[in-house]
Amino acid sequence: MKPQSMKSGAPPLCVLKFGSSVLQCDADYDAAAQEVFRHVRRGEKVIAVVSALAGETDALLAQGELVGGNGATPHAAMMARLARVGELRSAALMGLALGRVGVRTAVLDPHEIGLEAEGDPLDANLCGLDNAAVAEALSCHEVLAVPGFTAVHARFGAVTLGRGGTDLTAVFFAARCGAARVRLIKDVDGVYAEDPAENPQAERYAELDYDAAADVSAGLIQPKAIAAAKAANLVIEIAAMGAGEATRICAAPARKAPARPVRRLRVALLGCGAVGAGVLAHLRSRPDLFELNPVLVRRPEARAHQDGVRFTDELGLALSGKPDLVVELLGGADHPAEIMARALSGGAHVVTANKAALARHYDALHAATREGAARLAFSAAVGGGTPILEALEQRGGHNGPVRIEGVMNGTANFLLDRLAAGDAFDDAVKEAQRLGFAEADPAADVDGHDAADKLSLLIRAAFGKAVDPAGIPKDSLAQADPAAVKAARADGLVFKQIGVCELSADGQVKAEVRVRAVPAQHPLAGARNEENRFILTCADHSVQTLCGKGAGRWPTAAAVFADIMDIHRGLSEPEKMEFAASEPSRAPALLRA
Ligand SMILES: NC(=O)c1ccc[n+]([C@@H]2O[C@H](COP(=O)([O-])OP(=O)(O)OC[C@H]3O[C@@H](n4cnc5c(N)ncnc54)[C@H](O)[C@@H]3O)[C@@H](O)[C@H]2O)c1
Numbered sequence: 001m002k003p004q005s006m007k008s009g010a011p012p013l014c015v016l017k018f019g020s021s022v023l024q025c026d027a028d029y030d031a032a033a034q035e036v037f038r039h040v041r042r043g044e045k046v047i048a049v050v051s052a053l054a055g056e057t058d059a060l061l062a063q064g065e066l067v068g069g070n071g072a073t074p075h076a077a078m079m080a081r082l083a084r085v086g087e088l089r090s091a092a093l094m095g096l097a098l099g100r101v102g103v104r105t106a107v108l109d110p111h112e113i114g115l116e117a118e119g120d121p122l123d124a125n126l127c128g129l130d131n132a133a134v135a136e137a138l139s140c141h142e143v144l145a146v147p148g149f150t151a152v153h154a155r156f157g158a159v160t161l162g163r164g165g166t167d168l169t170a171v172f173f174a175a176r177c178g179a180a181r182v183r184l185i186k187d188v189d190g191v192y193a194e195d196p197a198e199n200p201q202a203e204r205y206a207e208l209d210y211d212a213a214a215d216v217s218a219g220l221i222q223p224k225a226i227a228a229a230k231a232a233n234l235v236i237e238i239a240a241m242g243a244g245e246a247t248r249i250c251a252a253p254a255r256k257a258p259a260r261p262v263r264r265l266r267v268a269l270l271g272c273g274a275v276g277a278g279v280l281a282h283l284r285s286r287p288d289l290f291e292l293n294p295v296l297v298r299r300p301e302a303r304a305h306q307d308g309v310r311f312t313d314e315l316g317l318a319l320s321g322k323p324d325l326v327v328e329l330l331g332g333a334d335h336p337a338e339i340m341a342r343a344l345s346g347g348a349h350v351v352t353a354n355k356a357a358l359a360r361h362y363d364a365l366h367a368a369t370r371e372g373a374a375r376l377a378f379s380a381a382v383g384g385g386t387p388i389l390e391a392l393e394q395r396g397g398h399n400g401p402v403r404i405e406g407v408m409n410g411t412a413n414f415l416l417d418r419l420a421a422g423d424a425f426d427d428a429v430k431e432a433q434r435l436g437f438a439e440a441d442p443a444a445d446v447d448g449h450d451a452a453d454k455l456s457l458l459i460r461a462a463f464g465k466a467v468d469p470a471g472i473p474k475d476s477l478a479q480a481d482p483a484a485v486k487a488a489r490a491d492g493l494v495f496k497q498i499g500v501c502e503l504s505a506d507g508q509v510k511a512e513v514r515v516r517a518v519p520a521q522h523p524l525a526g527a528r529n530e531e532n533r534f535i536l537t538c539a540d541h542s543v544q545t546l547c548g549k550g551a552g553r554w555p556t557a558a559a560v561f562a563d564i565m566d567i568h569r570g571l572s573e574p575e576k577m578e579f580a581a582s583e584p585s586r587a588p589a590l591l592r593a
């Protein structure tokens with residue numbers, strides 16, 4: 001296979017393959033989306049190659065056998081058409097799961113990207129890909145989700161690539177598109193000398209060469225995929241969902257990985273509202289990694305029983321037993337800041353989405369991280385599921401950002417959209433509250449305070465300067481005339497709440513939150529509903545635009561949980577830190593003492 005790199009200067013491309021061993025039920029698409037999001041927030045573009053849900057291909061083949069076999073030999077090409085249905089469905093489900101998080105995703109079937117195969121209809125080999133179609137999809141989406149296992153055949157139409165063929169699809173995409181990484185995600189954390197299900201003492205490889213991998217990984221990796229990787233001199237990683245470490249299959253002698261028991265972190269979750277409930281669901285999906293303290297809520301008696309989850313209204317109980325990690329999702333500013341500072345100086349790591357507390361108590365919280373040698377992570381505090389803080393970290397240093405302009409409050413954007421559609425202001429506010437976008441006091445959204453808090457965090461991250469959010473001039477949406485907002489459409493204008501901050505050559509920072517009409521072609525004009533959009537301008541005049549869902553349970557919980565997983569990986573897998581150093585930068589909001 002001849003690699004054809006994506007355009008130079010483009011973000012690194014990563015191919016992730018999700019096999020049936022990690023797609024056991026519908027809820028697993030959520031975990032897979034979280035895994036994809038982890039790479040997206042590092043600034044990578046992702047091709048997600050998916051298998052069918054576990055058991056689905058067998059069920060389809062059995063059905064085909066019953067209908068077309070039954071004493072006769074079923075028609076191979078017909079069987080291939082039937083067998084691929086599970087993957088087509090799975091790619092669409094993956095797209096839906098990513099859409100919930102707010103990651104811009106294209107789902108394309110083989111005929112839409114010229115993915116061609118030749119040979120036996122049930123055991124075909126890949127031979128062609130329309131690189132331009134892939135590049136186009138990735139130019140306006142962060143993720144391209146494609147079905148594995150199936151391709152287009154000149155004679156038979158649709159064919160399949162043999163059992164385990166999704167591995168081959170992933171390797172083929174990586175080789176043809178010049179991916180920086182191809183990771184096959186399995187239900188084991190790498191390749192072992194023997195099947196660890198049969199021998200729990202079996203040793204895991206850190207690295208091994210293609211031929212040795214083909215010998216020991218029968219049943220785990222499709223042999224055709226290993227051969228294709230060898231021919232393309234491509235490193236394949238075999239890893240578990242959420243893991244940092246992987247077995248690397250490459251042209252290197254075999255090397256075993258040191259045994260490293262996975263550490264379960266004790267987590268104190270404070271707050272179980274719009275965001276907290278989403279984070280609780282994520283934490284509960286990984287009982288192997290997290291042990292939950294009683295969750296802090298206002299009315300524990302009103303909580304429906306959830307297996308294994310206890311609720312409390314006592315802060316002391318929620319923080320009992322020296323938790324490793326405190327997740328603060330209460331809202332408010334001063335009280336949560338006090339709780340976080342105490343936890344940090346006591347050595348617990350903290351993850352929060354609370355921009356109000358961070359903007360007001362930034363220095364005190366950072367002093368506490370140093371005191372307790374703990375980490376404070378807050379990716380969700382700006383942009384919700386839009387990784388703007390990560391992008392700033394990645395673009396830091398010489399020629400870093402000098403101007404940031406954006407739609408950074410999802411509720412305000414939602415309200416302006418509703419006004420433009422003719423809805424009444426109060427009804428629109430109620431709807432934003434129902435959807436979990438608005439702050440406990442929606443005046444924070446309406447009057448620009450929330451956007452000002454976010455600007456102050458962006459200014460810290462981009463320019464390293466302290467700006468009091470109270471001193472940032474702001475317009476209130478309440479002053480916008482609903483009739484004018486609605487009428488603007490006819491003139492090709494769209495009203496937006498826009499936050500801007502700019503660093504001048506003499507080191508001064510200017511910031512403001514304005515409600516103004518912009519032309520429909522303006523890059524911020526297209527932000528719909530709770531979407532956030534940011535335009536970063538760097539000192540070298542390069543411009544980057546980021547989009548995503550800026551508010552709501554799932555996008556925000558995804559960012560919070562991604563911070564939690566980063567902390568877990570950092571604590572459990574020291575080797576990962578070395579590994580990460582050669583990768584694009586990690587979450588910026590992850591501060592280390
Ligand atoms: N909702 C979003 O889209 C979003 C996005 C990004 C950041 N955030 C931030 O995340 C945090 C949580 O937001 P949310 O939307 O989930 O708010 P929410 O009001 O839905 O949830 C907060 C929960 O904490 C509980 N709580 C507050 N104080 C408490 C106390 N002293 N004891 C026990 N329970 C208490 C509340 O009863 C509520 O259930 C806020 O800081 C918010 O600014 C929210």
Ligand SMILES: N[C@@H](CCO)C(=O)O
Nearest residue numbers: 409410411437439551
């Ligand atoms: N209320 C905030 C939540 C996300 O920070 C918003 O609507 O943007």
